Amino acid sequence: MKIDKNHISDHNNGHLDKHRQEFEFLEKRLRDTDHPASKILDNLSKLQIAIPSWALGSGGTRFGRFPIGGQPRNLEEKMADIGLLHQLSQMASRISLHIPWDIPEDVEKIKATADEYGLAFDAMNSNTFQDQPGQAHSYKHGSLSHTDPAVRRQAINHNKEVIDYGVQLGSKSMTVWLADGSNHPGQSNLSKALKRTGESLAEIYAHMPADWSLFIEYKPFEPYFYSTVIPDWGTSYLLASDTGDRAYSLVDLGHHLPNTNIEQIVATLISRGKLGGFHFNDSKFADDDITVGSIKPYQLFLIFMEITQGMAANPHGNPDIAYMIDASHNLKDPLADLLESLESIGLTYIKAALVDYESLEQAREENDISRCSAILQDAYQTDVRPILREFRRRQGGAIDPVAFYREQNVREELVKERGSDSSASGL
Amino acid sequence: MKIDKNHISDHNNGHLDKHRQEFEFLEKRLRDTDHPASKILDNLSKLQIAIPSWALGSGGTRFGRFPIGGQPRNLEEKMADIGLLHQLSQMASRISLHIPWDIPEDVEKIKATADEYGLAFDAMNSNTFQDQPGQAHSYKHGSLSHTDPAVRRQAINHNKEVIDYGVQLGSKSMTVWLADGSNHPGQSNLSKALKRTGESLAEIYAHMPADWSLFIEYKPFEPYFYSTVIPDWGTSYLLASDTGDRAYSLVDLGHHLPNTNIEQIVATLISRGKLGGFHFNDSKFADDDITVGSIKPYQLFLIFMEITQGMAANPHGNPDIAYMIDASHNLKDPLADLLESLESIGLTYIKAALVDYESLEQAREENDISRCSAILQDAYQTDVRPILREFRRRQGGAIDPVAFYREQNVREELVKERGSDSSASGL
Amino acid sequence: MKIDKNHISDHNNGHLDKHRQEFEFLEKRLRDTDHPASKILDNLSKLQIAIPSWALGSGGTRFGRFPIGGQPRNLEEKMADIGLLHQLSQMASRISLHIPWDIPEDVEKIKATADEYGLAFDAMNSNTFQDQPGQAHSYKHGSLSHTDPAVRRQAINHNKEVIDYGVQLGSKSMTVWLADGSNHPGQSNLSKALKRTGESLAEIYAHMPADWSLFIEYKPFEPYFYSTVIPDWGTSYLLASDTGDRAYSLVDLGHHLPNTNIEQIVATLISRGKLGGFHFNDSKFADDDITVGSIKPYQLFLIFMEITQGMAANPHGNPDIAYMIDASHNLKDPLADLLESLESIGLTYIKAALVDYESLEQAREENDISRCSAILQDAYQTDVRPILREFRRRQGGAIDPVAFYREQNVREELVKERGSDSSASGL
């Protein structure tokens, strides 16, 4: 489903007077700072968030799923959905593919479709946490870390195949989320499993073209409940360091133990040049995978502060971070929820850009804590919505994407087009 | 599959010499205490653990499932499996049914089958966390707490129907695990949802025969990730108190926030006469549902201590607690895992029985903490396996049920009988 | 130290132009809603936060303390400090006394001093978690829950004495934070300790005048590390219900296990008419007692939403909630930090007032989750600082209290007056 540009213009015109007043008021206020609206608007266009191909359908839990109608039935329809998100938000020009859920059967056609929607291919994702029909060996007891070399071989080959698909599509990176782990104390020789994993990753790395990067994700638990082979950033960092210069850690917001200071992990990894990827979602309890910023928006602000400052200093050449939304849409319409997520990311990014880092550094040097707090609050309390709206307006997006999506009855249209019992490949 | 008694005798005879030595050594040591082996053996026969009908198949996570062969294909086969567990362990003479996964189509036949295996029907379980085909209203946004009275009506009627099935089978209690909750802050009016739930429970309670009990389970999260309507024991207690004298709280070990002192909850509920049911499993991170006692065996010991002391004092007439194993067998053979769980429960129960409560109370009165610790350690460090083996031997069970199960290649037999791709109803 | 009103006027005049522009812009935007600025400004004057007498000095941890200069040396100086906070913020007109740290030797003089600063006496606080010199019995092994009736008697009498002081001062409530608990499994008979506590509370309650309220605080751990007698809201609620109509639960933000949904506890307690007191602070790990809103400002917003909606519905006559800041100022200047806290409370209160509850309820009824989220975001993203500044300006307070405090070198003045090694009674 393609949105007629005129509809967007109509929507924007309806909001224009109010928006203009608000934007001008804020623009004036920021004019004489070192972060004027113009600069932020420039930077915003560099903030592009990948949407994974498996996020367009309804998610669920082990207790079940309540599917929505109009889910995309194939890769082309998924790309259409992401195209729509990008058209409205101007922040979602990248797609992250999962193999085998979204094998590009006809590469040229897929590339043409991507061009049509203005999309590029972000990191590729492999899957060794499920068994596929006809698969020779089961991943029940692991994949890259398995005790049996034949299973490891199968898993390595699958990863290589995923890279090959990515090369054809123009992707430049590979994300390995290794679910391997154990449910029962004593079940696994933890050191050997880690060693075998390192060896497997080395083979995958060697298969990548020289301009590719490898992102190594970590997660403390689920789907395994006693140990995972890569439970924390430290283990991911060890593996990335062992594997090679273009191997990096990937931080997913939901993959941490209670109370973890995630922003500090981000700071440390960037300071070592090892933060490759970042997955957005939010959680109150575990890997809840709900809308980013819906539970701990201030934590997200603190993370963006570390990214902003860290990438400005960047002592070890950390590459541009590959951002992706990795949430599960169990109750909300996936497209509406993704638009909400993009809104949340955009607003928080802007708030982090409003921080007066120079004064902050000075206050830190002087251990003037009250002043540090005041500087953060001054940025965080600001209502930055006018800037994000202005960004979208200028780029041809919608001033209020969620409202537009609802006004246009997009979901109803998709149900008509795809049926109410369509089902998306994925979880 | 029925085990020939002679095979069990053969097994036991093979272990008898070693066992006899160990049992006699321990028996002698306990002879002059207030908890001689004879007394513990007597009490053990009263410890019967229900097995839920959905626990005989492989479990999984939202990321997938790795099914085992030989899973029971219907209620009769599930009862056969539980019959086997009971035959070997002598501790599993109760079955807990889930509706609609295990609707007893032919009640008389099911009752005869139960008699054949020596099984009784424990608490009935309803399901309003999933939609069934052909269902008029969806539970996506709740059931007993739903904003729409029509959905509440459907959910209440389903619970009543479950009670009706239970009455026919001779069950005497109903467990409500209400998954209802919300994923997003602001999504739900928390107070109203609680109020509606209380009203729904009152209707279900009114439908129960006068000798039935209602167990109200609590859980802080999953499948909802921002709030659940009954998140903690306090809310469950409030609802049980409002609902009636025969309404009780149900404690599931995995349904607590990190670091919760569960034994204290058990103590408080018993002291108020409100602990009705108890679900066994273990967890390291969330509701991991792994083998009870495999992660925190000492916590289980402390819980059994509170139960033992609490039920001995019992100031408000707490009823006998309905025990059930509620674990998920994602990697291990479900039957082997359940035998392990029964072993763990039996051993821990015996250790709690070894505590010298009279001396403990005296030491507590005197605030002699070192003495309290010594009394607990003296019980916990004891190797009580000989008593549990002797219990099973005397009752006709197997001295070592897990070993016997493996020696007899039970799983292989079940695969032959039921096929390698059989699938059990349930999660 | 008293601030000259002219200095405040000067400060305000310096900010007036900018403030007026911002306020008018916001006022206009809110004019046609059901929460115009005028209404919020009216309500704000009812939001008065108590400052505890022990919060004016530097706090510390078991590892030590880094004291600041100019700490108040006696109750009069503490009242002067609170008077200053109120003068600047117009939100801190209440003082909460701790006995024996702040025994009012000369009641009439203390009352006159309070009048001078415009302060009233909020809830009284007792202390049975420390031994005082010359005390007959130690509280090492408990106070209201102690096994020895003589110790309980001493603790009860102390609480009665605290009430007596409060009566003289015009206080109307008593807060019991009972630290009692145990460090070692088995050390305490948990049920008996709870029963004894209930009996002790009944005696304290009986001693209160008929127009007084009793607030029962809960806390899961610290200073005891295995169990506390009142670990959670459920236990607090049980005790309050047993004790009497004017006994209530008290929620302290830092007294919860990781990931607790505190706003839901608030909603449940209000819906039962049992939320008496509320203590502000923030925490990332445990009872960290840092500046409220500095870690989880959105959680605070959600709590204020529950309070706002709950008190509007108020089915069981919940009394006005007694608010207090209960933070520890380990690094920041206590007065600056308290001003920050008052700012944070004020801003969040206003944001919660901006929520369109009528539309929210409608969206909830329709399970329109995206709409619910949008309504919350619309309030939370608004920059409400102009309203809080306007409130203070109109009441005679400072437009920017923290800035004013720093401009006036208040701390330096206090050091001159009180010395650099003054020490405040308290922790």
Place this chain on the structure above:
Amino acid sequence: MKIDKNHISDHNNGHLDKHRQEFEFLEKRLRDTDHPASKILDNLSKLQIAIPSWALGSGGTRFGRFPIGGQPRNLEEKMADIGLLHQLSQMASRISLHIPWDIPEDVEKIKATADEYGLAFDAMNSNTFQDQPGQAHSYKHGSLSHTDPAVRRQAINHNKEVIDYGVQLGSKSMTVWLADGSNHPGQSNLSKALKRTGESLAEIYAHMPADWSLFIEYKPFEPYFYSTVIPDWGTSYLLASDTGDRAYSLVDLGHHLPNTNIEQIVATLISRGKLGGFHFNDSKFADDDITVGSIKPYQLFLIFMEITQGMAANPHGNPDIAYMIDASHNLKDPLADLLESLESIGLTYIKAALVDYESLEQAREENDISRCSAILQDAYQTDVRPILREFRRRQGGAIDPVAFYREQNVREELVKERGSDSSASGL
């Protein structure tokens, strides 16, 4: 206070008959395994646990302290206390000093005293988390990570001085627990603080003799509550790797976020040759510092399994691990509590030695999880107290140290000798 050897003999003789029976029964059972009692008894003598000089007095919390009588008043008395612990347990021949709490004024005399009690000097400990009287710069805002080079210089010099004391006493290692951190988001430039810390550690390392080791401790929070400079094993590992070959991580059981899999961290660090030190205690909530094994004894067993297997394989030459008890004795008699801790460590060490690692490895290779569980349970369920008693008996220690300590009224004797209001330097 020195214990007369005859008293120990008398005690042992009183327990001998019962002990002999139990030991022989167990010895016979283990005879034909690959871990006979004789081998375990040999290994036990290599398990020596350091006692820190600050652990002999009563501990407390920020809310206060309840001191016991008879606390050691100086280093000599502390050594006497540790001498007693070692005499009874035969497992505590090492003392870990804290500077400035226990500066050895007369080195030769201290060394002679150590010889007298059979004690050696384990890792030295510095203190930059408190200000000492007369100190030029405050550590309020950090020490090795401070923004001001003068403060860093002072902290580095203090650490060098601690090393110098250690060299004189024959110690061979230095432990740095760096409390540095921040309480407020934004207060600290996290990357710069880490960088400065690395530079400071390099200077300290360079000052150590060539046969010394540096242990770098990590802790997620307390005394700082937003961030610590070395929050987790990953950061500690990074710093140790940067610093040098003889720099290692130190694991303290209480210094982890909720639910951390500590045994996996131990496995990973050993497999990299980087686990230098290990601190024993236990906790339910935070850094509770209670008796090791009193809350999670099975976790301790799993950790000792990883140590046993890891040190047997030892691919990167991990050094012998420096063990220390780091607990706080808030309620129990410190000496009785330390004897309990030593008992717990000894028993768990033996249980880990009973694991049939060869069979376990085979079962792991075959992914036979039930068999893995059975192997662990077989070791853990064994009552190994007879072996530990026999070890002590043979070495001249007491069969039951805690009982002996109580029978001999040691505390009462110490009170007579040292007074009831003696106070130990330390926390």
